[in-house]
Amino acid sequence: MKPATVAQLKKELIFRSSDELEELCLRLAKFKKENKELLTYLLFQSHNEQEYIESVKQVIDDGFSTINTNSYYYMKKTVRKVLRMVKKYIRYSKEKETEVELLLYFCEQLKSLKPSIKRNKTLTNLYERQLTLAKKRISELHEDLQHDFTLEIEKLNL
Template identity: 45%
Template sequence: MSITTYGLAQIKKEIQHLPAPQLAELCLRLARYKKENKELLAYLLFEQHNEADFMENVKAEAGFMFSQLPSQSYFTAKGLRKILKMLTKYIKFSGSKTVEIELLLSFCQNYLQYVIKQTSYKPIRLILTRQIDKVKATISKLHEDIQFDYTADYNKMLDEADSKLPWLNKKSHLL
């Protein structure tokens, strides 16, 4: 016997008919089973109203993780993926394109500061180029006014990357 999985529309309709105490009980029960559910609920309750502080805390945590990266290329790549996994989780929690751009630009700047510049280990290089491409794609989806603000930050980061990393092709990443 298996439990039927319902779609979000059906679940939303059913939730609208529940009284507040029963809804709170369901939320707590859901939070009990997965750490990520608990973290999302904590973000929605305590952090969502102050996104700037939330971003600064996440940037600080990522910066600390960057400072702890090992020097061996294989383990550096693993550490970078771990940082990206954390950033992706928080980006998903916020659901905001501006938060996504801010955190990914911060990732790229930390990468330029902490990661070995002359590495020939391709996975480390690909991690940065993928994040640059993500930032570029996300900026292009924003409103023109906001897009202008982030384009300047993006181009500044790209100039810095071009000067520090001989293997980066700046022209392929320009907006």
């Protein structure tokens, strides 16, 4: 079965009643955890972006607290897992400011890991890529925010 395009879905949803849309949303939420998380964000957290950012930062802290620092192999696996979660939460928000703040917080936590990521090329490259992405997103923000975030990036440079 080939799925319909977003444009086709949008046209079809116009003809549905609000009760049918509610039923479709609930049915969609039953199938995937990500769908449920996105609906939770849209219904309960999107009106207070700062609170959402703080809750994601707590998830990042929890992820970094579980890192097995005995081996760089295990560190890399857990860091990638945390980064996947961060990217998922960034996709829910769609706001550039939220994306930059979460990426910088992730980089800050990664840089403060012990043993240092400087001794591992893969972790250093991952850190550099996320900083580069944050810099790219900063250039799209308002000038005042650009200045504030640029100061944070200067603190994070290795």
